[in-house]
Amino acid sequence: MIQEALQEIQRGSAEIIDNERIEKLLKAYFEEGKSYTVKAGFDPTAPDLHLGHTVLLHKLATFQKYGAYIQFLIGDFTAQIGDPTGKSETRKKLLPADIAKNAESYKEQVFKILDPEKTEVVFNSEWINPLGASGMLELTTTFNVARMLERDDFEKRYKGGISISISEFIYPLLQGYDSVHLNSDIEIGGTDQKFNLLMGRHLQRAYETGKEQAVLMMPILEGLDGIQKMSKSLGNYIGVEDAPNDMFGKVLSISDELMWRYYELLSAKSIKEIEVIKAGVADGSLHPKKVKEDLAQEITARFHSQEAAAEAKAEFNNVHAKSQIPTDMDDFELDGPLWIAKALQECKLEPSTSQARRDIKQGAVKIDQVKVLDEQLQLESGAYVLQVGKRKFARLKVK
């Protein structure tokens, strides 16, 4: 029982530090019913969650299944600094009202996966603000610059001649201090968070809390391209708020290789079930497309509903397998007569008339399923279905 729980907890993880502690906590739960805390921090600047974020949420849900109490931390204070991880941009200051709003939308999205009964949402400004200058100073004495520079991305930036702001040094310290305050037993995060996560251990020791949190790191989920991490700014993401059709279509567009990754990190199926599917594809008894469809359906159903997922699947096959027109698309109404390039731009199918012309030249534009050859074409009044490429559609009524 404990072993099985441990296996599901370890599933897909990139690295675990202090595995024995996790084992002990599980043991205490199974034998004495004692619960424990698992902390995970989130940035209030990005309330639009995508599947990349849900990797962590799934892991948290697994922990909940095995007795954990989740400390869902919203880093409203630390957001003012900006996590040095990845790109360095100066963050805009968030107004308290915005943070509250973002936190609300977090809850809405997060509780599709997490059990609210076993979750506490906390904000770190609550205890960092009272720290004051002297508390902050004390915090900085627990660490030194040389060790700070050991951090991978600091080192890279330092050697690569990219600036590092002093405030960025504070970020890991504060994140670690959160663990001190919350007295967390385990903290989970992405592999890119390793340094910050370890800081929690360091500070729990420095502040003599009598424990050092175990750390579980999840790999960063690759985006739709399969190479770069899933992120909104790269546009390779599947948002949890995406419409069922989009969600389904996006999952289906990933590569076969990536599909297994998604299964491991996002599916609710057990490790054993996935092994069976894998074997099926390997010996040819299961078509990879079918397997991918199942995954797409599972994910779509999670964030919408079973029915919506089934509809999305039907719609998808209709549009793409039989190359028919989708039932759902944006409507526009414009005055005619209208130049085709302008129409495409107005319907948001193209960013500029220049781009529209190029695409017409390349045979990418269709009106009512018929390829447009004349880039000077004028649209008279009537109703049209405009299409660019394979997936961009719009319905246009010309007056």
Next chain:
RNA sequence: GGUGAGAUAGUCAAGUGGCCAACGACGGCGGACUGUAAAUCCGCUCCCUACGGGUUCAGAGGUUCGACUCCUCUUCUCACCA
């Protein structure tokens, strides 16, 4: 505080007076092929109803018939020294 180097399109990165809307790579988009996959091949990739015009190479001035390229100042970044 001193000295030196640098800032080019989504990113990286050529170009050091006209041949530059600016090589190339990546990304992105489109086409072929498919399972709307991947891989591969081909085309496109600042804007504008366009065999032409407009606005670009950190910002502001200047030199010149002409500047991304030369000069001055400003802003930002980095390295070395303190």
